[in-house]
Amino acid sequence: ETSPGSVWPQPHTVTASPQLYTIDIQAFRFEYLQTSQRCHVADEAFKRYQLLISRSGIKAKFHDKYSTSVISVLPVMITGPCEDMPSLDMKEGYILDVGSNPLLNASSVWGVLRGLETFSQMIWEDPSGQAVANKTHIIDEPRYAHRGLLLDTARHFLPVNVILENLEAMAYNKFNVFHWHIVDAQSFPYVSTVYPNLHLKGSYSSLNLVYTPEMIAQVIEFARLRGIRVVPEFDTPGHTYSWGLGQPGLLTTCYTGGKPNGDVGPINPTVNSSYTFIKNLFTEVRGQFKDKYIHLGGDEVPFDCWKSNPNITTWMAAHNMSGDYAKLEQVYIQQVIDITGAIGFSYIVWQEVIDNGVKAKDDTVVEVWINNHPEVEMAKVTALGYRTILAAPWYLEELTVGEDWKKYYSYEPTNFNGTAQQKALVIGGEACLWGEYVDATNISPRLWPRASAVAERLWSPETVNDVDAATPRLHQHRCRMVQRGIPAEPLHPSYCVFDWM
């Protein structure tokens, strides 16, 4: 860009000066300070960002290598122990100085990752074609710990390389959770070695529209190196039609006129085999996914099939809950939560689980998604003492003509009636791109830069909320993502300063 490199999301505290330093982008290096911890995650990031900076599209002309205003090395200081896995508690703060004594200082590798991304965004091309950066002092840390992006690989399969491309784009936006809505009613692409029929019968194609353990491990590793958690969602008891294809007897048989009508409904909550199945499947998932959390779903459970089934009616009578299907759903979710807790997961659930009165473990995270006065739900869930993530205003699959990023940008998560304690229970949010109408052909332009608006809402201070001030910055950020190979769609009539076709 030919204007001072603006950083997106906006850092917490920036003190910039018009004084410029030339950046030796051809041979830029990051080096540990003598007393720094040396960590694999940082080693790998140094390589990525050295490459990114060298390819920044700036045709830097010759400059005097020896003048004091050239920076060709950024020293890095990691003061805390090396960590291998990102987590909800990870520290992502950093201090970055660009000047006569450049330094990136962080207590963890995750802060180094965020500082490297910021530094890479500060380099711009001055009118003479030099790669420069302003003398700047940045103190940065995220407002929220959970800054997620949901991708849905069940309504349409997403090839692993497309997932990786969007993990890369997430890192450019400081997102730190990939919420992998991996299976749903339409298809079951997850390859379970315990229950292979699930993908053999439930995937769109068991040959090539599946995620093998090796592919899942690749996604987790790629995300790990970028400080991104991978939280899988196995949504039950609803949204499970494809599960029944590979696991006969799992789903409820629906009846008409006292006879099975050929339809199936949610998982049958009245038979032990359902819970044995869940335990075995989630135990396998526990061994594969490294994050403390699994997402158990629990959204949109229809009761009509359960109501039609005489065996369920009998069971409910025997358990003194005749007619109370919310109670039946609660019995199911309660058992799944107990099973999941016992195998070592903590969990996230959609809001209906709490709306239906389930007593969840107090470390449960509740995801608010129904966009009908979500501020009322935020007040209710936080009043119950649950940590909460907000998704409702950020359903990116809902399209409108024009600049809907402004709507996403302007939504303030703590705008609900509640005490300071309740607001402190809001640990972040997620941008969700559901897959009914999204596949490899349109996912990235539909995600970016619209999701970037959510990224700043979740990273930057609450006071950074002026849409007019954000507009030129987001335009510049969009061009930067395009220049880095992410086909991010345009915001408004304009152009990027490089010819990118």
Ligand SMILES: CC(=O)N[C@H]1NC[C@H](CO)[C@H](O)[C@@H]1O
């Ligand atoms: C929690 C949730 O959002 N559940 C469903 N709601 C509608 C979405 C599309 O807008 C998806 O179909 C999603 O599976």
